[in-house]
Amino acid sequence: MSIEDVITGWDGSLVATRYDRETGAFFVVAIHSRERGPAAGGTRVKQYDSYADAVTDATRLAGAMTLKMAAADLPMGGGKAVIALPAPRRELADDHWRRILELHAENLKTLGGSYWTGPDLGTSSADMDVVCGFGAPAFGRSEAAGGSGSSAPATALGVHVAIVASAAEVGIDDLAGCRIAVQGLGAVGMEVVELARKDGAHLIVTDIDPVLCERAAALGAEVVPPDAILGVESDVFSPCAVGGVIDVDVARTIRTRAVVGSANNVLTDTAAGDELARRGIVLAPDFVASGGGAIHLIGREVLGWTAEEVATHVEGIADTLREVFVRSRVGGISHDHAARDLADERLGRAGSRV
């Protein structure tokens, strides 16, 4: 996609970019919406094929954050930061990485509180401690530094709650013996495996990291190669690795009854959601199912909720999903479409999406 297409096709409010010669890093901050409050969303760090790809990723992810905050009824808007690295993160010296975080903080401070960042792929609570130390607004600092720590356990709990609700929607009232295929065994995916294992589910898992696969195998999961997971027959497919996994072709061929995971923007486009709906496959839209992390961070750090209150709100993801399922049935629309309508209503934009 050309940069012109990205810019003219985006419905958000601001994109700020900066290239730094000294570190070789390219910074993008995308503020999609501040209708419900300051924009919030994590900082994603990786190498991109082009700077246009980095801007595309930031803008798409920022839009998803607007939907996520609205679906979870949180008083924040949607934003995202992306840092395109000149080399893989593990190859950067510590002082090089720290300088990149310092520049990132400098950029965020110029936005004057319009955007709050947090951890995402490639960044951690320790990185947020550094960003905050340089004076920029960041959620998800370590607990030792006064933050609420990792959001991954709450995200995984929300995905689990969504799996139970989605399974019920296809007539499975007990996860015992239910075949759940999990793609990605990182902070969220491994916890999803642990929770489903306690329910007696049959787990089929994969990751590009063999160490994580071994860990899941030790928990009793069946491990398949990364390129085999989309061909596995399952009751629930749980994408917990990267976005863009389900395009129309995958939606046409995947052998599952429900798609419920944490990966943001798991559908490449709305046509993929339409195809899942046409085949009667339940979709728990990612911006609903993965809302637990945002509920944890905003709940603890903005709303002053206790851990128990956070857990109660994360459990509420099931109610939101059931509402999505009802709207889908009544309106004859896909689950993706129904969830976007619901989020739009919470943004006060009812009827804006045609």
Ligand SMILES: NC(=O)c1ccc[n+]([C@@H]2O[C@H](COP(=O)([O-])OP(=O)(O)OC[C@H]3O[C@@H](n4cnc5c(N)ncnc54)[C@H](O)[C@@H]3O)[C@@H](O)[C@H]2O)c1
């Ligand atoms: N952590 C959170 O609170 C949170 C919240 C909302 C959404 N998410 C999203 O959920 C997903 C997982 O988050 P996480 O915190 O567990 O990240 P993570 O980096 O800890 O784990 C991701 C895992 O996916 C694996 N992976 C990458 N490409 C793969 C592939 N092609 N096939 C199989 N495995 C692959 C990686 O090796 C890694 O183990 C991400 O897309 C993230 O953006 C996370």
